[in-house]
Amino acid sequence: MNKIFVNQVGFMPNAEKKAVLNFDAAGFQVIDANGESVLKGEATHFGTDEISGEDTYIADFSQIKNQGMYKILAGDVSSASFFVGENAFDKLMKDVCKCFYYLRCGHGLDKKYAGKYYHEPCHVSKATVYGEDVPAVDVCGGWHDAGDFGRYSTAGAVAVAHLLYAVRFFPKLLEVEFDIPKVSCEKGLLPDILAEVKVELDFLMKMQREDGSVWHKVTTFSHAPFIMPEDDKEELFLFNVSSLATADIAAVFALANTVYGAYDKEYAKLLLERSLKAYKWLEANNDAVLFKNAEGSNTGEYPENEDNSNRFWAAAALFEATGEKKYYQDALKQKPFIEAYDKGDAFKEYTGNIFTCFGWADVAGLGALSLILKDEVSELYEFVKRALIEEANRLVRNSSENGFGLCMKKENFIWGSNMELLKYLMVLTVANKLEPKAEFVNTLTAGLNYLLGCNSMDVSYVTGNGEKAFKNPHLRPTFAAKLDAWPGLVSGGPNTGLQDERAQELPKDTAPMKCYIDHVDCYSLNEITIYWNSPLVFVLAGLM
Structure with a gap:
């Protein structure tokens, strides 16, 4: 056609x-x-x-x-x-930001702000610490992670980081109002974006144990059926501590300290104390404490093969927040980063895998952002700056290879391909701030065009934005309530893996950009999640 x-x-x-x-x-x-x-x-x-x-x-x-x-x-x-x-992009920005409010867990949504998407309090019972004979713990609050009702420390920390780094790089984001309850602070009222992020930060504080370590996740033992959040009455479990979660929380609390200090000094002080507590636990536990689901549990695992990138981010964020050289030296010690630094001629091939990664599984790029914000001349600062610019140049080259000017290759069309794209657009956004180039801006624009409809599916991958915006996310509350999805949700997007049964109805030789179906059953193509929305906020803030 x-x-x-x-x-x-x-x-x-x-x-x-x-x-x-x-x-x-x-x-x-x-x-x-x-x-x-x-x-x-x-x-x-x-x-x-x-x-x-x-x-x-x-x-x-x-x-x-x-x-x-x-x-x-x-x-x-x-x-x-x-x-x-x-x-x-004004409406788009407000919609994308307000999605976090709709995903709030705990004491319910106010009809004044949520309208027809209102729901009763959910998941307010204390959580059992899995495998330990200790009292249950109050971990009420935060955001539902995705189409399910799980709450995950690493994923939550990364979503918060995207939003707070956006505030640090592009302060105009603080002016965006998106109709959520106001929150008082020492200086009056928090800007909307900080009021919403505080919901998740307060929850993440509850996920930290007395010794500074952090539980990896809180979920029911198995995913709930497609019911309303308040109807999910199964027992909640806090699953094992991980060094992944502990390092990410150390990092994001340090980052948050640099933002909230201008509004509430006591809250910022608490954030830094919690960050240092987590970091102290990391220092006492040098070996990686990774995560694997309990046998029989099928909720999100968020596994990682190493914790070096997490520890790097924690060290870089604390260096930026405190100025203490100790943390800079700790960042340098993290393998394989010092190895990357020594690679020399292999630099260009290496950077895309290390210092420009902004996802939940590889967070070294977030550490790079802290070093850029520190703006203190050093070998590591110059290295990460060069890494970001070299990666942006690679993305520009990619964009010349297809008719849509898209900076992706066929191997990037994986589960959450739109997140892959948005991570690339974050790279281009930061690179353009470091070294402004029309090519960076044009490649970024083409990527945003793709997300919003200039793609071979002829669909906008953001609900409620665009004549042909997708409508059927893999999302329990809207399906259970028989409602159209609220506006501003980012779809996972085309995925050549086709991991769900509905997706497998597509022919095996389908072009990567066309491996998509707008259907609630397509969890591998059409789920939503907080950390697919958060990088779009960062990119839009850059355009502002």
């Missing part, structure tokens, strides 16, 4: 603006809200690429700068409508 793929949300006035056609048109035109043609042009033939499977033609309409609604027309084929203007 002949289609015109375009970002269905919109463009900033001075941004590069492109649509992609999968057919040879005599020409294209841009139509305004009154049906008037405001630009005519010829589409450039790019050809067929392996990630989309489409024979692509590129329509450049960057000349359109006046505010308004538009669509692309080629022959009798029309694109979805889109907006051009300085506030093109």
